[in-house]
Amino acid sequence: MRPAENIENLIKNTNIDTNAKIDEEVLVEVVEAFEKSKAKKTSATEQNLGRIIMKSKITKLAAAAVIIIAVMVGINYIGGLPDGTSVAFGKVIANLRSARTVSFTITIEEEGQEPQTMYCWMLEPNHQRIEMQDGRVVIVDTFQGKSISWDPVQKKAYLIATAIAPKYTLNYYDQVKKDLLGNFPDGSEENIGESEINGQRVVGFRLRHHDCEIIVWASVANSMPVMIESAGVLSRKQDKNQKEQTTSISITDMVIGEELDESLFSLSPPGGYSVEETSEPVIKAQQQVIQLLSARIMLKLARACYKYSKEHDGLWPENLQEAIEYGIEDDTLLNLTDPESELGCVYIRPQKTNPRLVLLYQAYEVWPEGGINVSFVDCHTIIINDEATFKEHLDFTLGQQNGY
């Protein structure tokens, strides 16, 4: 008698062959039906993005910058170089890395919210300009520690002091590029073949990292990235009642290495604008950037400890100093929220390898408004927003460590 698994595998693995000609005919009909349905939509149904942006929670321009960085940093988390393609992914990333300038259009959609589109220009090492569809503009200069945003409707500009952390920690574009070819974990890149974008032949690379997937489309002619699409869970659920939200981000019209006039990044508003100095709007956004960078540092620390345990028969380092030869660099030990003080996270030496155990957490005296970063034994690193949830994780970890 055949074992049940054999029957199951037989059903699962029975392939079907199809007639390619009929396949093509059906697809043509399906596409025609799709095109017709698109044509039926009236302009009345199109979304008024300007209005949506005004209403949306994430319309603060500074927050938009954070999301862009999240995407760019996301690329950093993804690994290896794929084989078997005439366009090497490494070359694509190298082009992005060596670029002095990059400009692109970014469309962001969070579940339950309408999509938003912004136009971005970045000039190495620390200039960034973002324009919203309603005409509002933000320009960031991290060396000067200042940014300016203006609203063409109100003819009002806000000059904002951004120096709330060491300058280089906010020089995120440069930092992202620096890391792009370094410290890649095992990747799952996949060459998804060629396609065409705006008349340009492109090849796609699918990259995965935990709950995030990114597809990078690069020009066949010059290996320059043309489009980046990503979908993933940027904000994890904090408890079982909360639903994880998927954020989809599409970066299109990428132009790399184009000469950008420095006047684009001037911190002076156009003529006729009144200027108000403030620091309120971006502090939160910058704290989020710092938290993101801090999470990346914790991820590196966690990986170093994990690597140590692999080479020591499952024994984890006594302390972080012991793991220093396993991928901890000088800047990894920096406390971003307070550079003058000691390492800002607490290490709990695992007694067993259970992915639910807390390995590292950001030290705190008073629970921070934006929550803390927590790394687990399997190295995944998340931001936990509420203290009660963190305490549950911590109690579970300590309970396991104590053998009950």
Added chain:
Amino acid sequence: MIEDKLLIWRFKRGSTEALCRIYNKYKDNLLRLATALLNDTTAAEDIVHGFFVSFAQSPEKLKLNGSLKSYLATCVVNRVRNANKTRQRQETAGLNEADSAVSNLKRPEQWIIDSEQLRQLNDALAQLPEQQREVIILHLQGAMKFKAIAELQGVSINTVQSRYRYGLDKLRSILNSEVKL
């Protein structure tokens, strides 16, 4: 799968490329599923064809709670059920002879290329009670969880698991007896 979320996102925003990818990614699976449920390749082709056209016409209606794969499988199963009901009505009305005469005719070209393995398996599956067959096919070919199948069939998860177990036992014995022959 995150890739599917991306595909849906792009499809809902009018990407023909995304639609083509969904079609190419899942059409074989849906054809296999419909064929196994109906044991009739011609009817299965019509159902999958019709489903994809309708799917393409109303992207805005697409609202997923689970995976895209199981969503598509559920849609096809619903169409198969409707087709079965129509067939039963026709049989009751005495129209089946003419109808089956037409469907048994080989069309000049067919979408599915029959293979011996597929035919044998489908013949064996066809000998199972409909509900058991549906559970096995949806679970193994449609990658649907027992919970989702239970919701679809309107029964408890235990009933679904029993149907799955009994179905597999029966299938095993059918296939074994064929081997002996």
